[in-house]
């Protein structure tokens with residue numbers, strides 16, 4: 001954890017709100033942003049005064065390092081409204097910890113705890129009306145940091161901007177999710193930045209994912225870069241495999257994002273006496289399990305995606321369908337997790353934090 005910032009946050013309110021023009025029932029993920037944003041610059045070795053101000057475009061020098069070397073990291077979080085109009089965050093300290101790990105890996109300054117946590121709460125408090133009640137309605141929170149220092153020398157910037165923007169959101173995927181298992185392209189390698197939530201980890205997936213989309217698949221399940229035999233994670237979520245009644249998910253490593261939803265589901269499943277093993281699942285094991293009927297479910301887990309069933313996968317030009325289940329672990333875990341997030345059920349793990 002990082003020392004607290006000494007600066008109070010300046011607040012500059014927007015003259016008007018655009019909330020009345022938003023169709024909250026038909027949101028496309030990540031397209032609409034609330035009236036305000038938080039911004040704080042790092043210069044001369046220190047964080048300056050943070051400001052919450054109207055959401056607006058910003059002016060950056062064309063030589064800012066973020067444009068040339070992709071020195072950029074982010075987080076994905078959500079706020080939820082309960083029936084009493086209280087707004088809640090889910091395990092925000094986990095995102096703070098991961099954000100600062102990403103910062104260190106990308107040679108960026110760590111963000112002070114209270115700038116991240118209190119700044120976020122203050123911003124969300126101002127935008128309470130944008131958090132709608134009812135399961136499925138959320139306010140997606142996107143903290144990020146970019147290198148704003150100028151010059152095209154390939155070296156870390158000395159100036160950075162930390163920002164938080166907010167977007168009302170429903171589901172990430174609007175339809176069924178089918179995946180291709182990676183045989184050639186890789187998301188990450190040992191010693192690389194795979195475990196960091198770095199912008200470049202996502203843009204590196206765009207081309208292979210575009211090829212997958214053209215074939216009718218929404219995502220790729222990445223395999224280990226060295227042998228392409230072990231299943232790792234999908235582009236927007238960690239992945240769980242249910243073989244018979246055991247859940248398997250790849251262990252975190254230098255190549256895999258340590259997902260907050262992933263770790264919460266593991267804890268939740270174990271508390272419900274579901275056996276969970278964090279170990280590598282081989283592609284051949286998955287194919288064999290699909291063929292002999294022991295593969296019951298595959299699902300993704302992430303903040304944006306929540307718990308998303310995968311209906312089938314393609315490997316070596318063959319398509320394998322997943323069965324439709326009555327007693328789906330994915331459905332049950334999603335229900336339990338979201339009951340905690342929306343304060344419908346008690347929170348025995350102490351995961352929820354009031355705004």
Ligand code: COI
Nearest residue numbers: 076077236302303304305
């Ligand atoms: C999230 O789940 O919050 C993420 O950051 C994934 C992103 C691709 C939407």
